[in-house]
């Protein structure tokens with residue numbers, strides 16, 4: 001599994017297994033788990049096979065929907081104070097992320113769909129792994145998973161929405177000249 005740090009400037013201060021995050025990164029680099037210890041994240045790259053430059057790459061790596069290279073968010077999704085805060089423009093291609101006020105309200109529908117998908121996945125997992133589980137366990141687990149995943153889902157819904165409606169607008173979306 002490949003790990004990528006989405007925001008190299010914001011390093012988590014937590015420690016895992018007694019190792020500080022810094023030591024942990026170095027250790028993982030030494031063992032070849034990560035290539036570059038300075039680009040490391042607590043969110044794993046879900047699919048290292050996804051090709052750079054595709055919409056799926058942009059979504060999974062939280063990259064600009066236009067050029068799929070620049071960062072999309074200001075901070076890690078679990079940095080709750082800044083969760084979901086976007087750059088105004090892509091640091092690489094200068095494409096505008098919010099093309100009109102309230103553009104990201106629609107991401108709510110995406111987030112709802114993701115929530116339903118998770119609920120179904122958890123329910124199916126129960127059917128397979130613990131068919132005798134009482135309903136309150138299933139409901140409780142669905143609730144807990146969605147609660148824990150919600151910062152990630154919130155970020156995911158925004159980047160998916162951006163890919164649905166911005167990606168087709170050509171390089172940079174609205175050209176920077178147009179707005180002044």
Ligand SMILES: [Zn+2]
Nearest residue numbers: 064067090093
């Ligand atoms: Zn870009």
